[in-house]
Amino acid sequence: MYRNVTLIFIFIFFSSCSEPIEEIEADSFLNIAGARVGLASQQPIDWDFQAVDPYFNIDPKMSSSRVPLFGDLHVHTTYSFDAYIFGTLATPDDAYEFAKGKSIKHPAGFDVSLDRPLDFYGVTDHGTFLGQVAEAATPGTPFYDAPSSVQVNDINSPENLNISTIPRRTEAFGGFLVNTITALRERKLDIRYLDSVSRRAWADTVAAAERHNDPGNFTTFIAYEYTASTADMGNLHRNVIFKGNGNRIPSVPYSRANSNDPEGLWKWMDRIREDGIESLAIPHNSNGSDGFMFALKDSYGNPLTKEYAELRMRNEPIVEITQVKGTSDTHPALSTNDEWADFEIMPFKVATQSYSEPKGSYVRDALLEGIKMEEKEGFNPYKFGFIGSSDTHTAASSQEEDNFFAKIGLLDSSAALRGTIPMTDPAILETDQSLTEVDGKKYMNSSAITWGASGLVGVWAETNTRDSIYDAFRRKESFATSGPRMTIRFFAGFNLDQSKINDADLIDHLYANAKTMGADLDGVGQQTPSFFVWAVRDAYTAPLQRVQIIKGYVDASGKPHEQVFDVACSDGGVPDLNSFRCPDNNAKVDISSCAFSKDVGAVELKTFWSDPTFEVDQRAFYYVRALENPTCRWSTWDAVRNNVEPRPDMPKTIQERVWSSPIHYIP
Numbered sequence: 001m002y003r004n005v006t007l008i009f010i011f012i013f014f015s016s017c018s019e020p021i022e023e024i025e026a027d028s029f030l031n032i033a034g035a036r037v038g039l040a041s042q043q044p045i046d047w048d049f050q051a052v053d054p055y056f057n058i059d060p061k062m063s064s065s066r067v068p069l070f071g072d073l074h075v076h077t078t079y080s081f082d083a084y085i086f087g088t089l090a091t092p093d094d095a096y097e098f099a100k101g102k103s104i105k106h107p108a109g110f111d112v113s114l115d116r117p118l119d120f121y122g123v124t125d126h127g128t129f130l131g132q133v134a135e136a137a138t139p140g141t142p143f144y145d146a147p148s149s150v151q152v153n154d155i156n157s158p159e160n161l162n163i164s165t166i167p168r169r170t171e172a173f174g175g176f177l178v179n180t181i182t183a184l185r186e187r188k189l190d191i192r193y194l195d196s197v198s199r200r201a202w203a204d205t206v207a208a209a210e211r212h213n214d215p216g217n218f219t220t221f222i223a224y225e226y227t228a229s230t231a232d233m234g235n236l237h238r239n240v241i242f243k244g245n246g247n248r249i250p251s252v253p254y255s256r257a258n259s260n261d262p263e264g265l266w267k268w269m270d271r272i273r274e275d276g277i278e279s280l281a282i283p284h285n286s287n288g289s290d291g292f293m294f295a296l297k298d299s300y301g302n303p304l305t306k307e308y309a310e311l312r313m314r315n316e317p318i319v320e321i322t323q324v325k326g327t328s329d330t331h332p333a334l335s336t337n338d339e340w341a342d343f344e345i346m347p348f349k350v351a352t353q354s355y356s357e358p359k360g361s362y363v364r365d366a367l368l369e370g371i372k373m374e375e376k377e378g379f380n381p382y383k384f385g386f387i388g389s390s391d392t393h394t395a396a397s398s399q400e401e402d403n404f405f406a407k408i409g410l411l412d413s414s415a416a417l418r419g420t421i422p423m424t425d426p427a428i429l430e431t432d433q434s435l436t437e438v439d440g441k442k443y444m445n446s447s448a449i450t451w452g453a454s455g456l457v458g459v460w461a462e463t464n465t466r467d468s469i470y471d472a473f474r475r476k477e478s479f480a481t482s483g484p485r486m487t488i489r490f491f492a493g494f495n496l497d498q499s500k501i502n503d504a505d506l507i508d509h510l511y512a513n514a515k516t517m518g519a520d521l522d523g524v525g526q527q528t529p530s531f532f533v534w535a536v537r538d539a540y541t542a543p544l545q546r547v548q549i550i551k552g553y554v555d556a557s558g559k560p561h562e563q564v565f566d567v568a569c570s571d572g573g574v575p576d577l578n579s580f581r582c583p584d585n586n587a588k589v590d591i592s593s594c595a596f597s598k599d600v601g602a603v604e605l606k607t608f609w610s611d612p613t614f615e616v617d618q619r620a621f622y623y624v625r626a627l628e629n630p631t632c633r634w635s636t637w638d639a640v641r642n643n644v645e646p647r648p649d650m651p652k653t654i655q656e657r658v659w660s661s662p663i664h665y666i667p
Contacts, residue, residue, distance in 0.1 A: 065507070066460040066477070068487045069469060071120030072099070072397045073221065073457055074239055074284060074323060074389035079125040079201045080225075081133040083393040085152065085173050086409035087161055090395035092123045092208035098396045100218055107161065108413035112396045112405055115540055118456075119464050122221035123205055123395075124239045127255030130224070131201025132194060133176065143197065146189055148179035163410050163417070170411075199252050206246045213245075215465045222246065224253040226281065228260045233350040234290035236262060238281040238316070239389075240269070243470040248277050261299040263308075266315040280473060282387065284320035287328040290349045291360030294382055296369065304373070309381035318473055321363050321480045321659055322388040322455035324398065324407045329625075329659065331358040334365050338550075338564050340627065343657065344452035344482070353447075367662060368552045368560035371619050375554045385476025385518045385661030386623070388455025397456075399483035401654070402594070404453040404634035412448050415638035419446035420647055438649050449650055453634040454482045458658075460489075460516070476518025476661045484538035486658040489606075490517040490624045491532040492665070494524050498608045501532075517623070518661040528614050529665065533567060534606035535626035541656060542628040543601025545570050546582045549609065553620035563613065568605040570629075580612075587629035589653050594632035594640050601629045617667045624660040631656065 076083040077092050087107030090098075098104045099121035103113040125131075135141050136149035137156060143149055151172035154160060160168075183189040202224070209220040221241050228236040242249055254268045262281075269279050286293035298308055321328050326346025335341040349356045359365060363386070370382030390397040393407050406412035415421045422441040423429060429442060436445040458479045459472035472478055479488050489507070493514030500506045510532060515521045521529060537544045547568040554560050566575040569582030576583075587597040605626070614620075630653040632640070639646040646652050 066462055066472075068458055069119040069219075069461050069464055070456050070458050070481075070485050071118050071122070071219070071469075072389045072392075073122040073124065073223065073241060073282065073387065074225075074320065074391045075121060075123050075395060075397065076125055076225075076391070076393040077123055077395045078134055079131045079205065080393065081126060081129040081177070082173070083125075083395075083409065084133045084137070085155065085169055085176070086393065086411045087156060087169075088394050088409045089156060089161075092125075092205050092395075093211065095123050095395035096121055096208060096212035096218075096220055100212070104396055106394055106396070106405055106413065107409035108163065109161075110405075112394070112398070114397065115400060115403070117218070118397070120219035120221065120469055122223040122239070122241060123209065124223045124225045125201070125205060126227055127198075127224045127253035128227050128257060129177070129180075130198040130253070130255075132180070132197050134201075135197045136176065136180075142193060143189075146183060148183040148189065149176070151175045151179070161410075163413065166410055195252070202252055206249055210246045213466065216463060219464055219466055219469055221466065221470075222249055226254065226262075226265050227256050228262055228265070229350060230290060230292050232290065233352055234292045234356070235285045235288040235350045236283075236292060237285060238262065238265065238283050239320070240265070240279055240281050241470070241473070243278040243466060244276075245466075250277065263299055263311065266311050269315045270311070278470075279315075280318070280470075281316050282318055282320050283316060284323060284389070284391065285325050285328065285346075285350075286319065286361050286363065286366075287326045287331075287346050288348060288350050288356050289361045291357035294360045294362075294366035294369065296360070304379075304381055306377075306379040309373075309379040312381045313383060316384065317476055318385040318387050318478055318661070319363060320389055320455075321386045322452070322482050323391040324451050324454060325391060326450060326452060327454065327482065328361070328363050330362050330364040333358045334362055335562060338562070340564075340625070340655070340657075344450075344454065344654070346447070346450045346452075348447060348450070364550065364552065364562065367621050368554075368562060371552065371621060371664070372554050372558060372560050375619050376558055383664065385473075385478050386480040386659050387457035387473075387478050388480035388482065388659075389457055390455065399453050399455055401453045401483065401632060401634045401656075402637050404637065406448055406451065408448075412446065415642055417444055417446070418448045418635075418638065419444040420449065420635040420638040420650070421642045421644050438647060443647060449635065449647070452482065452654075456481045456483060456485065458485070458487065477516055479517065479658055479660045481658045482654075482656045484541040484628065484656045484658075486538050486544070486626060486628070486656070487536045488517075488624055488626055488658050488660045489532070489534040490660040490663065491515065492521045492529050492622065492663045494527045494529055496530045496532065496608065498530065501606065501608065515663055517663060520664045520666050523616055523665065523667045526616050528610055528616070531567075531609045531611070531622065531663075532607075533609065533624050533626075534604065535568070535624070535658065536604045537602070537628070542587075542596055542631045543570065543598075543603065544605050545585055545587060545601055545627050545629045545655065547605045547607070547624065547626045549611075550623050550625055551611065551613075551620055553618050555618070565609075565611075567609040568607040570602040570605065571600050585629070589630050589632060591632070591636060591646060591652050592640070594637060596631050597629060618665075619667055620665045621662040622665070623662040624658075626658050628656040630654070
């Protein structure tokens with residue numbers, strides 16, 4: 001019945017476990033176990049952010065200073081074939097209303113909403129087959145009457161919009177695409193007609209972005225997803241974000257139908273830039289690329305060159321480091337001395353149950369290879385900043401652990417379908433072969449168990465407008481979060497006045513005398529730079545536990561290395577001089593209720609820091625990773641809501657985090 005569910009879950013474009021703890025005093029917990037049962041709003045904890053950072057509450061409509069703004073640049077609606085086919089009817093208009101704080105309908109019929117509005121949003125439907133499944137499913141259209149469309153005819157009619165149709169949908173998913181391509185090759189479908197369908201969908205996408213763009217209050221970006229992949233389904237997808245308004249946008253996206261090579265996309269972006277159409281591309285889900293996203297050869301097997309590096313960096317200044325299908329910061333096999341490297345690892349290649357090759361698939365490894373090339377050959381194709389986004393396929397971002405509704409519409413619309421609680425449906429138990437047994441209980445064998453409730457992109461921008469936010473992307477003054485709206489500042493410079501750490505003009509001083517995240521810091525004589533880090537918690541989630549700086553460098557022999565430094569600790573802790581680690585603050589989680597410690601952790605952590613291993617002639621990059629106290633993972637929330645024990649082979653808790661874009665030290 002559901003035997004294709006696992007394969008389809010992986011195909012959708014595409015550890016440490018905390019055990020239940022001992023009893024502790026109830027008043028040492030912030031009990032939020034019932035806060036988001038259903039989809040009710042969770043209230044923020046009462047922290048005084050104005051007292052923490054006076055810049056946080058500056059009105060972005062009035063400010064000449066840079067303020068933090070949060071958004072999602074990876075959102076699919078009814079126009080994406082892999083969203084529509086699993087029940088998504090929400091339009092780009094619905095997506096923008098959701099981002100502004102309204103509830104919309106999930107394909108399974110329940111309401112979904114955010115705990116608070118976002119500042120910006122970008123609908124990124126697939127350029128390939130854009131709008132075409134919806135057309136093929138709708139009576140009265142030429143595509144509906146085509147024999148190749150039978151599998152999707154009326155698939156989202158009211159009587160079919162339920163989970164009993166999942167088997168039909170999983171069969172139709174691949175079948176429709178193959179049948180449509182075959183019909184085109186046999187000239188049984190008019191390519192000009194299908195092109196017109198996609199052009200109409202694209203025009204509506206552009207128009208929706210224009211309707212909802214409200215400079216100073218809410219920003220929309222005209223965007224789409226380019227879906228290249230390797231021959232065996234390694235993910236090479238990019239989201240393409242346009243800076244301008246609807247008057248300066250291509251009439252149809254450049255898609256896989258034009259070329260399956262990212263180099264073709266970049267050259268197209270260069271060509272339209274000459275016509276005044278500015279855009280950037282954002283690689284995503286490199287974790288599932290099987291080593292090809294950050295390979296050391298181009299799409300044609302040739303060694304990388306200076307021209308390649310310039311072409312790529314001109315068009316791809318930032319990458320998506322986290323999203324629902326896992327986090328691509330690093331992997332335990334690549335970062336053996338990083339205790340936090342196993343965070344939300346999605347291990348598979350796209351459309352397979354084969355493991356993705358870690359080397360070449362993770363961001364930190366790519367940064368290391370980039371500075372190695374820069375040191376040896378004088379160019380760097382992997383000098384990028386970071387963002388996070390969701391990759392939702394329901395038009396609605398789902399990055400709250402206690403309010404996670406996954407991403408693929410009907411297919412993962414319940415805890416049982418996500419594989420987090422035992423399957424009890426007799427029909428599935430009797431006939432389905434996509435089940436796995438754990439401790440005598442049967443669960444859906446779904447790759448969704450490796451997914452995360454993630455993520456968001458943050459920027460430092462002067463105003464909440466397209467120009468200001470886009471310019472932040474270009475200068476890489478961006479950061480990524482695993483969902484919570486933690487905020488991070490990161491600067492580096494020489495002879496900084498550290499006595500200003502608590503002064504109101506500290507940030508002005510740093511912008512005037514230092515480099516911020518995403519920038520290069522040029523070496524000055526024999527001086528050692530100072531780094532300034534400032535992390536502020538999200539008032540809706542857990543306190544901060546520690547702030548870390550990740551360093552990557554190339555030694556004298558050209559060998560790359562990495563090192564993790566804890567630089568600021570909660571609760572008065574001080575990093576050990578030998579291990580560079582904070583002491584444990586003993587934060588706890590009650591797995592039975594998902595209550596977490598409220599008496600430890602920090603509202604903010606900030607410090608000036610100097611690298612004790614710094615060498616003036618050594619090329620290096622530095623980026624920040626700040627961690628919350630442990631909290632329940634979304635899968636544990638599924639179990640708590642359904643009054644069952646959490647699945648024993650899954651992580652029960654996580655430490656949410658935020659990453660800054662790197663600063664590169666140039667000797």
